[in-house]
Structures are given as C-alpha cells and as structure tokens.
Amino acid sequence: xxxxxxxxxxxxxxxxxxxxxxxxxxxxxxxxxxxxxxxxxxxxxxxxxxxxxxxxxxxxxxxxxxxxxxxxxxxxxxxxxxxxxxxxxxxxxxxxxxxxxxx
Amino acid sequence: xxxxxxxxxxxxxxxxxxxxxxxxxxxxxxxxxxxxxxxxxxxxxxxxxxxxxxxxxxxxxxxxxxxxxxxxxxxxxxxxxxxxxxxxxxxxxxxxxxxxxxxxxxxxxxxxxxxxxxxxxxxxxxxxxxxxxxxxxxxxxxxxxxxxxxxxxxxxxxxxxxxxxxxxxxxxxxxxxxxxxxxxxxxxxxxxxxxxxxxxxxxxxx
Numbered sequence: 545x546x547x548x549x550x551x552x553x554x555x556x557x558x559x560x561x562x563x564x565x566x567x568x569x570x571x572x573x574x575x576x577x578x579x580x581x582x583x584x585x586x587x588x589x590x591x592x593x594x595x596x597x598x599x600x601x602x603x604x605x606x607x608x609x610x611x612x613x614x615x616x617x618x619x620x621x622x623x624x625x626x627x628x629x630x631x632x633x634x635x636x637x638x639x640x641x642x643x644x645x646x647x
Numbered sequence: 648x649x650x651x652x653x654x655x656x657x658x659x660x661x662x663x664x665x666x667x668x669x670x671x672x673x674x675x676x677x678x679x680x681x682x683x684x685x686x687x688x689x690x691x692x693x694x695x696x697x698x699x700x701x702x703x704x705x706x707x708x709x710x711x712x713x714x715x716x717x718x719x720x721x722x723x724x725x726x727x728x729x730x731x732x733x734x735x736x737x738x739x740x741x742x743x744x745x746x747x748x749x750x751x752x753x754x755x756x757x758x759x760x761x762x763x764x765x766x767x768x769x770x771x772x773x774x775x776x777x778x779x780x781x782x783x784x785x786x787x788x789x790x791x792x793x794x795x796x797x798x799x800x801x802x803x804x805x806x807x808x809x810x811x812x813x814x815x816x817x818x819x820x821x822x823x824x825x826x827x828x829x830x831x832x833x834x835x836x837x838x839x840x841x842x843x844x845x846x847x848x849x850x851x852x853x
Contacts, residue, residue, distance in 0.1 A: 549734050560727045567719055567840070571712070574848030586844035593840045601726055601833040611668035611678070618682055622689050630693045633701035641703060 559600045566593055677827045681834045684800075688838055691796055692845065695789040699849075706781035707850045708772070715847050718761045719839065722801075725754030726836045729808075733829050736815065736822035744825065748812035751832070755805030762798045766791075790846060797842055800835045808832070 570589050573582065598604045604612060638644070667675060699705050732747035773780040774787045811828045814820040 549738055552734060553731065556727060556730045560723060563723050563840075564720070567723070567843070570844050570848060571716060574712070574844065574851050583845075583849060586848065590841050590844060594837055597726075597833055597837050597840075601730060601836075602830055608668040608670060611670065614668070615678070615682070619685070622685055626689050626693050630696040630700065633697040636697075636701035637703065640701065 555600060559596050562596060563593055671823065673823070673827055674830075677830050681830060684834065688796070688841075691793050692841070695793055695845070698785055698789050702782075702784040704782040705784045705850075706779060706786050707852045708769075708774070708779075708781060708786070709847055709850050710852045712843075712847050712851065714761055714765050714768075715843060718758055718765075719843055721754050721758045721761070722836050722839050725751045725758070726833055728754065729829050729832050733822070733825050736825040739822070741816060744822075745812055745816045748808060748815070748825070752805055752808045752812065755801055755808060759798065759802045759805060762794070762801070766794070766798075793842060793846055797835065797838055800838070804832060804835055 566589055570586060573585055573589075577585065604615065666672065670678075728747050729751040732744045732751060735741075735744035735747060769787075769790065774790065776787050776791055777785070779786045808828060811820060811824060815825060
C-alpha cells in the first residue's frame with residue numbers, strides 16, 4: 545500500500561471511530577434525556593455525522609467547488625421546505641388538545 | 648481556415664460540451680440520484696414528524712435498542728470495509744478489493760436479517776400499518792414506511808454490491824464503478840444515522 549493510501553485509511557479509521565463515539569453519545573442521551581431539547585440534540589449530532597461522512601467517506605470536499613455549492617444550496621432548500629411543512633402540526637395538536645373544530 | 652479545421656475533415660466528431668462540474672457523467676448521475684433520494688427521505692421524515700408532533704398519545708414502545716446498536720455498528724463498519732475495498736481497487740489490488748467488497752456485502756446481509764428480526768418483533772407485538780396495541784396513533788404506518796424504505800435501500804444495495812464485486816473481479820467494472828457504489832452505500836448508512844435517533848431513540852419507553 546502506498547503512503548498516500550495508508551494515510552487515507554488512517555483518516556477513514558479516525559472518522560469511523562469518531563462516528564462510533566457520536567452514536568454512543570446519542571444512545572446515552574436517548575436513555576438519559578427527556579423533553580423538547582432532545583430532538584434538537586439528536587439532530588445536531590446527526591448533522592455533525594452527516595458532515596463527517598460527506599466530507600471524508602464520500603469525498604465531497606475534493607469535488608468541484610461549483611458542485612459543492614450546488615449541493616449545499618440544494619440541501620439548505622430541502623431543509624427549508626421540511627421546516628415549512630411539519631411546523632403546521634402544532635396547529636393540529638392545539639385543535640386536538642382544546643377540542644377546537646374549525647368552522 | 649486554420650490547420651486544425653483542415654485536418655479534422657468531414658468525419659470529425661462534433662465538439663463536445665464541457666462536462667458539468669468537471670466530473671464524469673456516471674458520477675454526476677449518482678450524486679443526482681442521491682439528491683433525489685434525500686428529498687424522498689425528507690418527505691418521509693416530515694410526514695413522521697408531523698404525525699408524531701400532532702398526536703398527544705404517541706406510543707413509546709422501545710424498552711431496549713440493543714438490536715439497533717448492533718445494526719448501527721454493522722452499518723458503520725460496512726462503510727469502513729467498503730472504503731478499504733475502494734482503496735484496494737484504486738491500487739489495482741483486485742483480490743483484496745473483491746474480498747473487502749464481499750465482507751461489506753456480508754455486513755449488508757447481516758444488517759438486513761437483524762432489520763427483519765426487529766420488524767418481526769414489532770409484528771409479534773401487534774403493530775401493523777393501521778393498528779398498534781398502545782394508542783390510536785398511526786405509529787405503525789410511520790415506523791414501517793421510514794424503516795421499510797431504508798431496509799429496501801440496504802437489501803437492494805447488498806444485491807447490487809454482489810453484482811459490482813463479481814463484475815469488478817471479472818474485469819467489466821473498474822475502481823471508478825466501485826467509487827460510484829461507495830457513494831450510494833455511504834448515503835444509505837447516513838440515512839440510518841438519522842433513523843436511529845428520530846425513530847428509535849425518540850420513542851424509547853420512559
């Protein structure tokens with residue numbers, strides 16, 4: 545194995561262990577934590593893991609800068625549309641909890 | 648008229664358009680497929696988040712997630728083993744690349760079996776698409792659609808990996824094809840890293 549390949553493998557193994565540690569922390573939080581902050585913490589961990597996998601395991605960082613921009617903008621658009629939709633569930637929850645029926 | 652134009656003659660190929668984002672078309676196609684899959688998983692996640700948030704008596708049926716821990720370790724390890732195969736393929740070490748692709752595929756098979764075992768446990772508890780024993784919430788529909796979509800990707804991906812490995816060994820595929828498959832496999836591993844906290848850990852019994 546060449547020096548470059550060996551250095552690449554070391555990087556992959558380091559990211560692999562980082563991902564294992566992050567997942568272990570998530571499982572720990574899952575058993576310990578409660579409340580509305582839990583989902584925010586989970587999503588924060590998931591986003592960090594996504595960045596690690598995209599940059600190192602999928603080598604997104606070594607792609608054309610124009611493509612990276614295109615990809616990042618696309619992901620931000622998906623995130624924005626996701627948040628546009630699901631938050632309406634609070635309205636439905638309020639209706640159910642209060643027994644309110646829109647006329 | 649320039650000399651280049653004269654030497655090209657009537658049979659020359661038309662000038663090629665520059666490659667978008669300076670990457671091979673197969674690789675761009677795989678990235679675009681991944682992006683479309685991101686939208687599909689996002690839609691599933693939004694539907695799940697909407698249902699879960701709007702339902703006051705959403706069930707929390709998971710007392711232990713040991714099976715999920717094992718599945719997660721297998722998924723992450725298979726991501727690493729495929730990268731070992733990719734590095735070997737880039738170094739034109741065919742035997743090693745083929746061996747590590749088979750190890751990765753074995754991980755995929757094991758993951759699929761554990762996933763089915765997890766589903767069987769839920770089915771035995773009485774969780775179906777439209778019914779669950781704990782509340783009227785559409786828990787089964789949300790659970791089976793998200794995890795089922797992931798299971799479909801992983802099981803089909805495992806079959807595809809066997810095909811890629813055999814074709815690579817036979818000389819029909821190159822390291823570039825292994826790299827393309829690596830993109831897909833890493834993506835489905837990534838999706839699992841979102842499913843675990845949102846579907847399993849958020850629904851741990853308190």
